[in-house]
Amino acid sequence: MSYQGSFRVWRGDDQSGGLVDYRVEVNEGEVVLDIIHRLQATQAPDLAVRWNCKAGKCGSCSAEINGKPRLLCMTRMSTFTEDETITVTPLRTFPVEKDLVTDVSFNYEKSREIPAFAPPEGVAPGDYRMSQWDVERSQEFRKCIECFLCQDVCHVVRDHEDNKQHFAGPRFLMRITELDMHPLDAADRREAARTEHGIGWCNITKCCTEVCPEHIKITDNALIPLKERVADRYYDPIVWLGNKIRRRST
Ligand code: SF4
Ligand code: SF4
Numbered sequence: 001m002s003y004q005g006s007f008r009v010w011r012g013d014d015q016s017g018g019l020v021d022y023r024v025e026v027n028e029g030e031v032v033l034d035i036i037h038r039l040q041a042t043q044a045p046d047l048a049v050r051w052n053c054k055a056g057k058c059g060s061c062s063a064e065i066n067g068k069p070r071l072l073c074m075t076r077m078s079t080f081t082e083d084e085t086i087t088v089t090p091l092r093t094f095p096v097e098k099d100l101v102t103d104v105s106f107n108y109e110k111s112r113e114i115p116a117f118a119p120p121e122g123v124a125p126g127d128y129r130m131s132q133w134d135v136e137r138s139q140e141f142r143k144c145i146e147c148f149l150c151q152d153v154c155h156v157v158r159d160h161e162d163n164k165q166h167f168a169g170p171r172f173l174m175r176i177t178e179l180d181m182h183p184l185d186a187a188d189r190r191e192a193a194r195t196e197h198g199i200g201w202c203n204i205t206k207c208c209t210e211v212c213p214e215h216i217k218i219t220d221n222a223l224i225p226l227k228e229r230v231a232d233r234y235y236d237p238i239v240w241l242g243n244k245i246r247r248r249s250t
């Protein structure tokens with residue numbers, strides 16, 4: 001069963017742009033990315049959109065649909081009524097390159113700021129066994145497809161461009177948590193989480209968790225535990241006393 005759907009798609013570049021209305025054929029079983037492709041094929045051959053797998057696994061088709069951060073390839077047309085106008089816009093938190101394509105390099109810069117996994121010297125491959133509990137705890141975080149929808153929705157950077165310098169965002173705070181929870185990681189990541197990556201700015205609104213297409217419990221399982229680890233490090237009276245004694249003796 002087919003019908004003509006109403007769409008408003010943001011067209012433009014880093015200089016100017018606006019919403020353009022289109023009527024596009026919609027067929028049973030299609031997702032929003034199918035409609036964008038049909039639009040390219042029939043009416044707007046120069047429409048820019050980034051995508052790759054069309055299976056919710058590459059994380060490249062992130063955009064905003066009716067104002068909500070979503071994957072274009074995982075948003076079924078059947079979730080909308082036939083008379084609804086569907087608005088498709090680029091991720092708001094990152095600079096537009098063209099149409100639905102944004103420059104997400106902010107995220108790669110944040111990724112590079114996090115030191116890699118650091119096992120202690122002298123541990124040869126095979127010398128160490130992790131408990132299954134430790135494996136499972138971080139397994140959830142490794143489902144991340146780096147779509148950056150959580151980075152897009154987080155109000156700390158979405159509404160305050162100036163904060164970008166001081167806040168890694170949920171995806172990368174989650175990466176710090178993952179490494180900090182690893183029993184073999186020798187780096188103390190809590191100082192940097194507090195000072196360089198801005199964990200204190202997260203006020204656990206859970207918006208990041210709500211948009212994650214992999215259903216990772218970013219706030220409950222990564223951000224709150226990281227906050228607790230940082231609090232233990234800085235505000236636990238015994239740790240505080242230990243740090244003070246260590247500082248005096250050096
Ligand atoms: S829970 Fe924290 S990181 Fe997630 S959206 Fe809210 S403020 Fe941002
Ligand atoms: S945590 Fe979820 S929303 Fe954030 S980048 Fe990874 S998959 Fe996307």
Ligand code: FES
Nearest residue numbers: 053054059061073
């Ligand atoms: S095209 Fe790969 S996640 Fe949508």
